[in-house]
Amino acid sequence: MRLVKSTLCLLVACAALQGESILIRNATVLTVSKGTIEKGSVLVVDGKITAVGRNISAPAGATVIDGTGKFLSPGLIDCHSHTAVEGGVNEGSLSDTSMVNIRDVLDPLDINIYRALAGGLTVSNVLHGSANAIGGQTIVIKLRWGKRAKDLIFEGATPGIKFALGENPKRQGYPSDLFSGGQAAERRYPGTRLGVEDEIREDFTQAKIYQAKWKLYNEQVAKGEHPIPPRKDLRLEPLVEVLEGKRYVHAHSYRADEILALIRTADEMGFKIRTFQHVLEGYKVAKEIAAHGAGASTFSDWYGYKYEVIDATPYNAAIMTRKGVVVSLNSDSDELQRHLNWDAAKTIRYGGMTEDQALAMVTLNPAKQLGIDDKVGSIEVGKSGDLVLYDKHPLSNYSRVLKVWIDGTQYFDRDQDLKDRVQLAARKKELLDKEKAAEDAAKRQNGPGGRGSGGKPTGPPEKKPDTPNPGPPKPELKEAAR
Amino acid sequence: MRSKVFQNPPLLAASLCLAALTLSAAADDSVLIKNVTIHPVTSADIVNGSVLVVDGKITEIGIKVTAAKGIKVYDGKGLHLYPGLINAASNVGLSEISSIRDTVDLDEIGTFNPQLKAEVAFNPSSEHVPIVRAAGITTVLSLPGTGGNFRGEGAIISGQASLMHLSGWTWEEMALKRGVALDVTFPQIQMPSRQIQQFLGTPARTFADVERDYKLKLEQLSNFFEDARRYAKAKAAGGADFQPDPKFEAMLPVLEGKRALFVRAEKERAIKDAVEFADKEKIKIIIAEPRELGASAALLKQHAIPVVLGDTLSLPLKDDDAYDSQYTLPSQLQAAGVKFCFGTFDVEFARNVAFNAAAAAAFDLPPGEALKSVTINAAEIFGVADQVGSIEKGKLADLILTDGDPLEAKTSIKAMFIAGKAVSLESRHTRLNDLWSSRP
Numbered sequence: 001m002r003l004v005k006s007t008l009c010l011l012v013a014c015a016a017l018q019g020e021s022i023l024i025r026n027a028t029v030l031t032v033s034k035g036t037i038e039k040g041s042v043l044v045v046d047g048k049i050t051a052v053g054r055n056i057s058a059p060a061g062a063t064v065i066d067g068t069g070k071f072l073s074p075g076l077i078d079c080h081s082h083t084a085v086e087g088g089v090n091e092g093s094l095s096d097t098s099m100v101n102i103r104d105v106l107d108p109l110d111i112n113i114y115r116a117l118a119g120g121l122t123v124s125n126v127l128h129g130s131a132n133a134i135g136g137q138t139i140v141i142k143l144r145w146g147k148r149a150k151d152l153i154f155e156g157a158t159p160g161i162k163f164a165l166g167e168n169p170k171r172q173g174y175p176s177d178l179f180s181g182g183q184a185a186e187r188r189y190p191g192t193r194l195g196v197e198d199e200i201r202e203d204f205t206q207a208k209i210y211q212a213k214w215k216l217y218n219e220q221v222a223k224g225e226h227p228i229p230p231r232k233d234l235r236l237e238p239l240v241e242v243l244e245g246k247r248y249v250h251a252h253s254y255r256a257d258e259i260l261a262l263i264r265t266a267d268e269m270g271f272k273i274r275t276f277q278h279v280l281e282g283y284k285v286a287k288e289i290a291a292h293g294a295g296a297s298t299f300s301d302w303y304g305y306k307y308e309v310i311d312a313t314p315y316n317a318a319i320m321t322r323k324g325v326v327v328s329l330n331s332d333s334d335e336l337q338r339h340l341n342w343d344a345a346k347t348i349r350y351g352g353m354t355e356d357q358a359l360a361m362v363t364l365n366p367a368k369q370l371g372i373d374d375k376v377g378s379i380e381v382g383k384s385g386d387l388v389l390y391d392k393h394p395l396s397n398y399s400r401v402l403k404v405w406i407d408g409t410q411y412f413d414r415d416q417d418l419k420d421r422v423q424l425a426a427r428k429k430e431l432l433d434k435e436k437a438a439e440d441a442a443k444r445q446n447g448p449g450g451r452g453s454g455g456k457p458t459g460p461p462e463k464k465p466d467t468p469n470p471g472p473p474k475p476e477l478k479e480a481a482r
Numbered sequence: 483m484r485s486k487v488f489q490n491p492p493l494l495a496a497s498l499c500l501a502a503l504t505l506s507a508a509a510d511d512s513v514l515i516k517n518v519t520i521h522p523v524t525s526a527d528i529v530n531g532s533v534l535v536v537d538g539k540i541t542e543i544g545i546k547v548t549a550a551k552g553i554k555v556y557d558g559k560g561l562h563l564y565p566g567l568i569n570a571a572s573n574v575g576l577s578e579i580s581s582i583r584d585t586v587d588l589d590e591i592g593t594f595n596p597q598l599k600a601e602v603a604f605n606p607s608s609e610h611v612p613i614v615r616a617a618g619i620t621t622v623l624s625l626p627g628t629g630g631n632f633r634g635e636g637a638i639i640s641g642q643a644s645l646m647h648l649s650g651w652t653w654e655e656m657a658l659k660r661g662v663a664l665d666v667t668f669p670q671i672q673m674p675s676r677q678i679q680q681f682l683g684t685p686a687r688t689f690a691d692v693e694r695d696y697k698l699k700l701e702q703l704s705n706f707f708e709d710a711r712r713y714a715k716a717k718a719a720g721g722a723d724f725q726p727d728p729k730f731e732a733m734l735p736v737l738e739g740k741r742a743l744f745v746r747a748e749k750e751r752a753i754k755d756a757v758e759f760a761d762k763e764k765i766k767i768i769i770a771e772p773r774e775l776g777a778s779a780a781l782l783k784q785h786a787i788p789v790v791l792g793d794t795l796s797l798p799l800k801d802d803d804a805y806d807s808q809y810t811l812p813s814q815l816q817a818a819g820v821k822f823c824f825g826t827f828d829v830e831f832a833r834n835v836a837f838n839a840a841a842a843a844a845f846d847l848p849p850g851e852a853l854k855s856v857t858i859n860a861a862e863i864f865g866v867a868d869q870v871g872s873i874e875k876g877k878l879a880d881l882i883l884t885d886g887d888p889l890e891a892k893t894s895i896k897a898m899f900i901a902g903k904a905v906s907l908e909s910r911h912t913r914l915n916d917l918w919s920s921r922p
Contacts, residue, residue, distance in 0.1 A: 111801045118805040283918050303911070304610065304830035306581045315915035322919075335797045338805075342837065345891035351915070358892075397840035397890050398849065421804055428802065 021045040022408055023058040024389065027067025032074055032356060032364050033378035042072060044385030047407035052379055065389070065403070073359065073394050074378050075122025075386030075406065076340050077366040079297040080250075080277050080330030083124060083337065084110045084141060084152065090129035091136060092172065095188060096203050098161055099234040100136035102126050106149040112334040113152075114145045117412045119338030120388035120401045123154060125330075125370055127277075128162045130252040133169045133190065133199040135162035137238055138250060140370055142386075142406050158371045160274065161238055163251035165258040167308045169196050197261045204269040207239035214240075248274035248371065250297075254308040256284035263292045275369045277330065279320075280312040286323035295326040295369035300343040301350065317361060318351020328366035341394035348395070355395055384408075511538040511879070511902030514549035518558040518883065522873040523565055523857050533563060535879040538902035543873060558883050561896055564853075565872050566620025566880035567888060568860035569835040570790045571744075571770060571825020574614055574622045575604035575646060575653075580829060588628050589640060594706050596664050596732035598641030600626040604653040610829050612909035615648045617833035618888045618895040620880040621658055621870055622646055623790075623825060623860075629667040629746040629771070638703055640665040642732065643744055645864055647880075649900040662864045663744035663768060664736060668759075669699035670752035700755070707763050710737060742766040744790070749799075750776035757781055768863060771827055773799050775811065779818035788863040789815055789822040791855075793831070794838040794845075812842035816851055823860035840889040852889055878902070 022044045029040035031052065043051040045059070058064050082089045086107040091097040106126070116124070122143055128135040140157035173191015190196045213230040220227040241247035249266075253259050253276050263285075266273050275295040276282060280303075282289055282296045289296060298320070303312035320327045329344055331337035340362040347353040347361060367377025376384050385408030392399035404412035516532040520543060534542035534549055549555065578585035587603045604624055614622065627640025642661040650656035673692055713730035714737055735741035743760070745767050747753045753769055757778070760767040769782060771792035782789065791812055798807040815822045824839050826832045836856050843852040861871025869878050879902040886893035898905045 112797075115797070115805045283914075284921070287921070301834070302830065303613075304579060307579060310579070311914055313911040313914040315911065315919075319915065319919055335795060339795065339841070342841070342891060348892035349894050350911075392844075395892055397837055398844045400844045417805070424802065 020047075020408060021050075021059050021062040022065065022385070022405065022410075023056060023062045024065045024067050024072055024387065025056070025058075027070045027072040027389065028393070029379055030071060030073045030359060030394070031379040032359050033380055035356070040072075041067075042379055042387065044387070044405070044408040047385050047409070049379060049381055049383050049385055052381060067389060069391075070402065071390045071393050071399070072379070073120070073341070073388050073390070074363045074383075075376065075388055075404065076120045076362045077123040077125075077328070077370070077377060078116075078121055078331050078337050078340060078362075079125045079275060079295075079328045079366040079369050080332045081124035081126050081337060082129070082332070083112045083116060083334055084108065084126060085128075086110075088129075089127075090131040092129075092131040095132050095169065095172075095190060095199050096134040096235060097128075097132050097136050098134050098203075098236075098238045100128070101139070102128060102136060103139045103153065103159075106139070106141065106152055108145075108147060108149045108152055112337075113143050114412075115334070116337045117143045117145055117404050118401060118414075118417070120341060120390070120394070120404055121337050122386040122388075122404065122406050122411075123367075123370075123372070123376060124337070125160065125250065125366070127160070127250060130162070130164035130168035131172065133164060133196045134203055134239075135164060137161050137247070140372065143411065144406055144409075145411055154372065156372075156375070158246070158248050160248040160250045161242060163200065163249055163262070163273075165196055165251060165253040165262060166193060166255060167306060168252065169199075193255075193258055193261075196258070197265060200262065201265050201269065203236075203239060204243070204265070204271070207236045207243060208269070210236040211240045211243060242271050243269070245272070250275045250277050252277045253282075254278055254280050255311075256281040260285050260288055263288055263294070266292070274371075275328075278332070280309050280316060282325065283313065283316045283319035283323075284311075286320045286325050289320070290324040295328065295365070296320050297328045297330045297366065297369060299332070300329050300346040314346060314350035317347045318353050321351075321353065321357060326365050326368050327361055328369055329361045330366070341390075341399070342397050345395040345397065355393075358395055512536045513554045513556055513879075513899065513902060513904070514547065515556045515558055515563060515881070515883070515899075516547070518561050518563040520563045520873060521565075521853070523853060524872040524874060531563075533873060533879070533881070535881075535899070535902040538879060540873060540875055540877050540879050543875060556883075556897070558897075561883045561885060562887075563873065564618070564882050564884060564888055565857050565870070566882050566898065566900065567618045567836055567856045568823065568871065569614070569619050569622045569825055569832050569856075570823040570860040570863065571625060571792070571827045572614075572622045572832040572835075573625055573628065573827070573829045574610050574648075574832050575606075575608050575624050576600060576626065577829045578605070578608060578610070588626060589630060589637060590626070593637055593702065594639045594729065595626075595637060595641050596639045596736070597728040598626050599644065599661060600624045600642060600665075601644040601646065601653050601657045601660050604644070604646055604656065606650060606653055606656060609910045610832065611648050612906065613911055614833045615898060615905060616895060616907045616909050616912070617836070618882040618884065618898070619833060619835065620648055620882070620898065620900050621860075622648065622832065623662070623864065625665045625744070625827070627665045627667065629665075629827070636667050638667060638669065638699060639706075640667070642741075645866060647900055649903065649905045658869070659864065659866050661732075661735070661741060662866075663742045664732075666743045666745045668745045668747045668752050668756045669696050669703065670747065670749060670755070671696045672748075703759070707733075707737075710734075736765055737763075739764070739766050742768050744768050744770050746770045748773045750774050750778045753778035754781060757785055757787060760787070761785070770825070772811070773808065775814055775818075779814055779820060782815075783819045787820070788859075789820055790825050790860075790863065791815070791822050791838070791842075792825065792827050794824075794841040806845055809841055809845035812839075812852075812855065813846035816847055821859055821863060823855050823863055836889045837891060840891075843889070849889070856889070 025041040026039050029037040041056040043056050084107050086105040091100045125140050127138045138160035140154040141152040142154050170191050172188035190199050251273050273294040275297045277297050279296045279298050301314035317327045344358040344362045347358045364377040367373035376386050387405045389403040390399045402414050513535045520528040520531040532547035534547050576587045623643050624646050625643045630636050643663050643665050644660045645658040646656045647658045710730050710733035716724050745756045747756045768788050770790045796808040824835050826835050839852040839856045843849045858871035861867040870880050879899050881899040883897040884893050884895050
């Protein structure tokens, strides 16, 4: 009976989703790409935006949201995240770990997905850490909280690969006790920026040889010959995809010299850098970054935390923008990703960006960098219904996120969250009481001393009220990822 | 943005304050700031008002204010005048690059170091000073410790924190109030996460280990206070064999209630422990960087204990905490009637203290209270409200001119006065901007 009921519910829910339309009316609509519409409305049908403007009437059965006095922006996009990665973010064993893939370790129960949603984030570029010159394969996700890992993946988004330059990838060349647990760790090439530059060239030299072997093989097969196929190399395959433009390179970087060096290596080897990440000295080589066609995904105002950021300046984003680079602001943090809109406002103080330019840095520009700007990043007809409703202008530090939709489905609602808290608190208390009761029962059974005297609780083992993901306090461990 | 600043001739003069210093010292800290919207913080805003500063102090505030001949006039047409902001917990001046130990003078070796003074190692030439200033901050509390129990071997008393003005040639000139509080990390039961233990490569610690350490530390702290009291007694008795001891000398103002303990206490239980300890020892305390209040908010109100909050922009402590549990901490304190201000407890984000107050305002703290929490409240908590924290007659002229609310990131800080002297808003960051913007 119960099963039938829940199946029915599911069917109803699916039906609703199929033909669902939502009209958000009378809000200040910040389209990002086509200006601001006062008292504007946005209609989403079947997950896609079908109308944006002043006078839009609700189709029959549409959910109507009154946006009077409120602000609507596209869903925010973070081009550098480690959220939803199960366990550590670094596979630190080799200088090139291109065979590993974030897709394989996505954790849909990471509570930070929900927390980010509550701050208006809808899309994240999930990357490995920066321990290797060439790190693992990356994946773009939509923050569809409550869905399975495979349903988080952004359909059709080009996957990427993480590169890293500078202090982090060369650290294993001269490991300090902090990162090796006090034991003498094995040294690993490279230990200098010279070596990092070379490592990437060495890897792509191999990848090109590998690519040529397969090309020859395929040609021979096409001619009807029967050659022995080359040995499959899971490390080199993703690099061949990079050479063929099927996989984006996201390169962790700080200093101008290493940024320029990687651009030249890429030119020489015949591939493109899609984005430079962090890129705190990008302003020094903005011209070269723009000429290469790479994007820059930077921090709004981080500085002072390590030597290679000695020339960081919060004017970085504005200078690069003026010099023609597509710039986004990223979080690299489970915390910062919760308010990227507030971070964007800093580019107005530091560099005099316009409100549209500032907002674009956390919406349309990261969408461009990830090659998904045909689907998300602005409020336009034909794009996904990824929308955020705020009580005030999102560039105000006093603003608060009220509702968030992804593909027209509501994934966050502050009012609902407040209501749910009461239930959650009651459920938590219930579980704690049960646990306490079981402990007390065990004590009674075993006499004074209870558990401490070796007695076992007799009742069924109660699950502690743990939340789904007792994960690590990631920020403290992210040092290596910065 | 700086080029805009230089379009304003009076400010150009202000920016050249180094040159001006060699002229008349008396005239240098006197100025009439007119045509501004004044936000005194402690009283109602004044539109189109003027503030007269004579010899570094505010002497007149109002619509019609006249200045004596020869006093510089700053026409701030269209701008807003606020008191300089205060970051009530930082490591500014004592740490340059946090990951390079040679540049860091924090967390001295030893469990009890009440004699250490933060101001004596405050580097007036630190790049952070002008960077923090550029965000409208005129005063910081510099702490000698980080409360870092990262390896589980942190100090209990790290030393004396000092309030520092962000202008001056030497640390002596910069010190607004020395030895305002002892930086104390209150013992608490804190299980290091499995990940951190793996990261550090230390052997796994059980709850029993951690609880034993906690009790041992509490006992050490009590014993240290008992020793200090015996020392005070011996000193008062003035016996021939009395020997002075700098550690215990530094404890005398604490025992007399003249110097507060700045107690880092994260969890509800640690806060309760600290309040109980203060009660028992009859000393003044300030609770610092709490992350969980629970019933302790009412307790703090009852004991009139103020709080220095850390970053509002922090993750919830536990997975099942509400997503905004840290965002609403300030409004919870406000509702309980506890006085509080904000600090960042670091260097590299010290300039962003106002954004933590603003985030609290986004989550139910009244905006007026948010502004107070980075100005007058901090001054009151550290006993310098007669000098700074608001625009009032008789106070030092620590003032900022802005094009809007300084708690908004989009607002630009256009000019600054510290004790009446115009201070440059240039920094390494603006210089890099100027230099590299000009690259063809």
